[in-house]
Amino acid sequence: MTSSPARARRVTPIPIGILAAIAVALLGIPLIGLVLRTPWSRLPDILTSPVATEALRLSLLCSVAATAIAIVLGIPLAWVLARAKVPGVPVVRALVTLPLVLPPVVGGVALLIAFGRRGLVGQYLYDWFGVQLPFSTAGVIIAEAFVAMPFLVITVEGALRSADPRFEEAAATLGASRWHILRRVTLPLIAPAIVAGAVLAWARALGEFGATITFAGNLPGVTQTMPLAVYAALDTDREVAFALSMILLAVSLAVLIALRDRYLRRGAS
Amino acid sequence: MSLAARIAMERPDFTVDITLDAADGEVVGLLGPNGSGKSTTLRCLAGLESPRSGNIIISGTVVEDSSGGIDLAPAQRSVGYVFQDYLLFPHLTVLDNVAFGPRARGVAKRDAEAAAQTWLERFEIADLADRKPGQLSGGQAQRVALARALVTDPDLLLLDEPLAALDAGTRASVRSVLRRHLSGVRGAVVLVTHDPLDAMVLADRVVVLEQGQVVQVGTPADVARRPASTYVAQLVGVNLLRGEAQDGLVSVGDAVVAVGDRRIAGPVIVAIRPEAISVHHQRPEGSARNTWPGRITSLEARGDLVRVEVDSVPPLAAIVTPGAVAELALHEGAEVWLSVKAVDLDVYPA
Incomplete structure (x- = not known):
């Protein structure tokens, strides 16, 4: 998209300006408030406290693991959605993108039904392998992967769709096997989308609350990730909640800056 | 005969049915208007599409035989393909693009790069080895694409509208350079173009296609002087x-x-x-x-x-x-x- 060389004279109608200002206030004031109320002097103490370090460690571990799952399973799924000529693909796409809009707590309930100790799959996991996902760290990872994977899938699928398939034809005429083409041509061509999808998925996993607390509970050191620790701290020490929130805000800001070329470039489509 | 082919194929509005042959070192120009079946023919030769029926023999190897159920994949044919917009891999350097073919065929990295380097020098573009395709001019990109297609020493080289992606100003000079390079190719060459001038300058023999049928075969001079189709006549x-x-x-x-x-x-x-x-x-x-x-x-x-x-x-x-x-x-x-x-x-x- 190009901007016109001559700047057009634009006047913002007053009602629109007022409503826009209210919107900015609605979105901006809470964030400014968070920065203002963050106990900066206590920050080092709070962040080194056992509750915070445990929550930080769990959050990092679970979000990275969930992102890894999303990459390993999500790229093949995106490939199938973009390329496979089998009936039912639209239904599968609708199914896998549903977690994007599903209330996370519903996701948590659904996960309990599937993987709970008496769940559809969970009962066999427990009876045969003694595996119990709910209220475990693994459960947190499952919950985060559940909500985060769709971000990666739709990003990568879009890239696969818009990638020129003739590059793969060119590689084929040069003698490349399908596996060689996938590794040396297809995946490198969509690498930027994979990175963007992974960052989005990781950010979503990091902030995950509803599905986690429903499916995995809120056990410090086991399932209490940062957002859950913030929620818990609101009842005990508000300044701890503010401090941990500040950390999450900083991470979100960093993600936004990292992806600015993709989502923030003005008028980019 | 390095290439002997008969290809029949249904298109939405006509049927392609052509016979084509080419000797080693011969450049055959497939000339015809857009939508006459030229590119389809080329894609069938490369194995990117399968004809409804037909047989294709490249240097004695049957790569396509619809009655015998043979339809080799592109990677199994000794074919080099220069695409219309060259399709250099944007994430690889010029050297890696040219080395791609040998690498894909299992040649060690060092040997593949040495072979690529040789071809870059032959085409006088060795100084571009470290560039990415986005930093090349049209003429340079074409030479890289040609080097990439030739580095595996194919028995058959295919070029799809090799000059169409260039602007009018550079076409003439690129055309004459391409002619020089094509004359040194060992295998058979089939090039597709809708521009009679390209066919006249580059080809040893011109095959004129219209609506999927061969309407004339002859030397460039012959076709220009005595065109058998209104299309060629109008263009010349x-x-x-x-x-x-x-x-x-x-x-x-x-x-x-x-x-x-x-x-x-x-x-x-x-x-x-x-x-x-x-x-x-x-x-x-x-x-x-x-x-x-x-x-x-x-x-x-x-x-x-x-x-x-x-x-x-x-x-x-x-x-x-x-x-x-x-x-x-x-x-x-x-x-x-x-x-x-x-x-x-x-x-x-x-």
Whole structure:
């Protein structure tokens, strides 16, 4: 998209300006408030406290693991959605993108039904392998992967769709096997989308609350990730909640800056 | 014969059915308008598409035989392919692009890069080795694409509209460089183009396709002088008339054209080079056997000359100098007479 060389004279109608200002206030004031109320002097103490370090460690571990799952399973799924000529693909796409809009707590309930100790799959996991996902760290990872994977899938699928398939034809005429083409041509061509999808998925996993607390509970050191620790701290020490929130805000800001070329470039489509 | 192929295929509005062969070192130009089945043919040769029926033999290897159920994948054919927009891998350097083929075939990295380097030097682009395709000019990208296709020493090299992606200013020079490079290729070369000039300059033999059928095969000079299709005639600027010949006369619709050759009979094509047609104010007297009255419908500069189209029966185009335009005061709508000597006509069986 190009901007016109001559700047057009634009006047913002007053009602629109007022409503826009209210919107900015609605979105901006809470964030400014968070920065203002963050106990900066206590920050080092709070962040080194056992509750915070445990929550930080769990959050990092679970979000990275969930992102890894999303990459390993999500790229093949995106490939199938973009390329496979089998009936039912639209239904599968609708199914896998549903977690994007599903209330996370519903996701948590659904996960309990599937993987709970008496769940559809969970009962066999427990009876045969003694595996119990709910209220475990693994459960947190499952919950985060559940909500985060769709971000990666739709990003990568879009890239696969818009990638020129003739590059793969060119590689084929040069003698490349399908596996060689996938590794040396297809995946490198969509690498930027994979990175963007992974960052989005990781950010979503990091902030995950509803599905986690429903499916995995809120056990410090086991399932209490940062957002859950913030929620818990609101009842005990508000300044701890503010401090941990500040950390999450900083991470979100960093993600936004990292992806600015993709989502923030003005008028980019 | 390095390439022997017959390809039949259904397209939405016509059927492709062509026979094609090429010797080692021969450049065959597949010439035809857009949508005549040229690219489909090329894709079938490379194995990117499968013909409905047909057989393709490349250097003695049957790569396609619909009756025998043989349809080798592109990677299993000894074929190099230069795509219309070159399709250099944007994430790889020039060197890695050229080394891609050997690498894909299991050659060690060092050896593949050495082979790539050799080809870059041969095409005088070794200094571009570390660039990404986005930093290349059209002519450079074409040479890289050619090197990439040739580094695996294919028995058959295919080029799809090799000059179409270039702007008019660079086409001529790239065309002559490409000609030099193609003349050194060991295997057979099939190039597809809709531009007769490309075919004339680059090909040893031209195969003209229309609606999926071969309408003419010949040397470039032959095809230019005696086009068998309206498409080629229009592009090379030749007037093409179809008619019935008898006793040195050819009836073309309502008109009769006198030709030099009294022996030819039956359906013929009469080709009249526009340079052979004279333009007059009055009915010419003299040795010219063919004269036609008409009104000028257009005057169009063609390089240093002017192309004059006249709505005579049949409609004809002449080429004259700007001096003649001034002297005869030619303008659109002017009434003129055209003349051409019977010996200046080319008559051949349709």
